[in-house]
């Protein structure tokens with residue numbers, strides 16, 4: 001039974017989309033649950049501190065904000081022993097994992113879905129002491145995020161992500177990639193490696209439209225050369241029902257695994273759910289069904 005609820009909200013996320021409706025959100029939550037605590041972040045790091053202080057005392061923890069806020073809260077929540085049910089109240093531009101879970105992008109509708117408390121156990125990606133819900137990537141992905149300035153992000157929102165992808169594809173440099181997994185080994189040049197958990201990236205179902213967040217596996221995509229014809233291939237793959245199991249052709253390699261070791265030369269920045277934290281090498285593994293999360297409308 002969910003009685004105690006904490007909502008950690010970043011009031012500045014997504015042009016204050018959630019903050020404007022906070023009174024409504026708070027009164028609806030207090031109508032339903034016995035004890036409701038609203039915690040507003042003021043700066044980076046507050047979300048983490050709130051989780052450490054309150055998460056183990058509540059039955060349901062709601063992260064309200066954009067992907068940055070969710071990332072910070074989730075990273076503090078995953079290592080805890082007694083984890084409450086976790087939900088995302090989307091308030092940013094992309095809100096990728098909330099989309100994977102079929103949560104509405106309209107705050108009040110999303111709140112009603114959270115109140116319904118449909119729950120599922122979802123996989124979490126781990127590398128070092130960091131965790132991700134959507135994806136882990138090196139190559140083009142990092143460059144896209146690195147070069148996307150804030151102003152551009154605000155104006156174009158998720159579209160800019162893809163504008164940038166195609167623009168940058170032609171400026172990208174290949175790197176030597178060594179990848180080891182039980183299913184597949186690779187030791188050649190590459191321009192992009194994406195390890196996916198969720199199905200959304202940059203607000204759209206891009207690389208792995210059919211990713212299953214409960215299968216205990218990552219979807220892994222290696223693109224050797226990110227030229228126009230390969231970009232076209234990604235986009236085509238995007239609308240396919242599924243990638244063939246272990247498809248390996250000359251330019252695009254796709255497989256599933258629950259653990260992989262990656263090293264590169266030169267070292268590459270790692271983009272983890274849109275955040276930059278480390279550089280390669282890295283070992284990435286699945287924590288199967290690690291978080292108990294609220295979902296909405298799923299096909």
Ligand SMILES: Nc1ncnc2c1ncn2[C@@H]1O[C@H](COP(=O)(O)OP(=O)(O)OP(=O)(O)O)[C@@H](O)[C@H]1O
Nearest residue numbers: 012013014041042044065066067068069092093094
């Ligand atoms: N009150 C605050 N004011 C400014 N920044 C904050 C505040 N609280 C938290 N932050 C930091 O702001 C960063 C960005 O937040 P978030 O990604 O949620 O919003 P956004 O950038 O509007 O959304 P999106 O990334 O989807 O566009 C987070 O890393 C978070 O740590």
